[in-house]
Amino acid sequence: MVGQYVNIIIFGQHQFLQLCEVQVFGVPYDGNVALKGQAAQSSTYNADSAANKAIDGNLDSNFLSGSCACTNNDVSPWWRVDLLQPYKISKVIITNRGDCCWDRLAGASILIGNSTENNGNNNPSCAVISSIQNSSALTFQCNDMVGQYVNIVIFGQHQFLQLCEVQVFGVPAGENVALKGQAVQSSTYNTVSTANKAIDGNLDSNFASGTCACTIDDVSPWWRVDLLQPHKISKVVITNRGDCCWDRLAGANILIGNSLENNGNNNPSCAVISSIQNSSALTFQCNDMVGQYVNIVIFGQHQFLQLCEVQVFGVPYGKLCSSLGNNGPIAAGSG
Structure with a gap:
């Protein structure tokens, strides 16, 4: 529905109208x-x-x-x-x-x-x-x-x-909604390669500069960003490491969904990274897949997972539903 105004009204009744929060999810209209x-x-x-x-x-x-x-x-x-x-x-x-x-x-x-x-x-x-x-x-x-x-x-x-x-x-x-998210990964290589380094807005692909996330040499290493609410995701853009070892990302899966089962690695796939060059930023179209979690995982391999930036473009999806009780004010004179 399109509009500038959102009203909530109880027609034809004597009643207290109580609203602890109203959240309206949408995008500007044309x-x-x-x-x-x-x-x-x-x-x-x-x-x-x-x-x-x-x-x-x-x-x-x-x-x-x-x-x-x-x-x-x-x-x-x-x-x-x-x-x-x-x-x-x-x-x-x-x-x-x-x-x-x-x-x-x-x-x-x-x-x-x-x-x-x-x-x-x-x-x-x-x-x-x-x-x-x-x-x-x-x-x-x-x-x-x-x-x-x-x-x-x-x-x-x-x-x-x-x-x-x-x-x-x-x-x-869709804006890069990953910037406001929270990132975790299966392990952390060192103190300057934490998961959040892949959503800090810094596109520097030199690992030594401390702007990339990296796991240790795990079996099926994974990285995940929690967007904090479901989004319709149009595309994911990944910047690979540029100074070394860029082939390590080949074969990684990009997953999108709302489940945290198996750390989010059971969610549906948007794409598989078949090949990627050093420091290149590759774009993967996800066709408005819906999810709160975006995972990148290399299934079944012993590998370091290196991500210098992950950009997730999308818009919030869904609305907040809540119910209000029928009780009036609990203190005399309050309203």
Whole structure:
């Protein structure tokens, strides 16, 4: 159900309404998430046309009012907004310059993805702007493409890229919920390789820097993060050790579920790590599997389990149910 307001009411009765806590689990509904982002562009025409002018909420299309972003006359000029976390993006609305030169935007590509390679201009395409009128706000449906970055680029042309507003509508595709979790593992190699080192937000893959979790040489070594409540998990990203011994992680299983039976190692499998390179961060799609616990385990082997970072992307799943008794206040005059 979609709404800004949640009411609890007992209709038609004289009664005390008692609520010790109300927890509401959900995600923001399809708002303009670009407003909270960070913008950049290939160059800046002048001090009044910085990249952030295209995400300031001002729909004025008169360039002279100072409400539009603009690059220099670049080859393949680009503009990008970093949404700060991945979103499922339903649509992008672009307001073009209205007082002059509106045809400059024709042929621009709208790209969405999670990569900053080539300044984000290698990400998949949502749409190409075939034509646009002066000051018109055109809507481009992106069908829930997932990405942290939205780029607008005019490939292969010498051109000014002018954008008076870019609105990006979507909902979170999931944040790294492991950062708020609690980690344990089957054993600990030394005092600087505790389980929580794999959820500290540090992507350094050098074991000697003390940022990686590591067990001793166990049989079926395992590591687990408790997300503290069930989540719908879209993906798990694992950063392997980079300075040595990266092949030790091959064959590890990623498990997701709500059971702690056998330390969580009986939960369903999201993926098996068939191969992984040194210090590489591999992404495993888990297709909204639901669970409170994410385990990584190497079944049936004598092995060290080394994890320099485990990122779990998802959203809370489920709701809290509680029951209230029918008793009134227990002290005279209380309510």
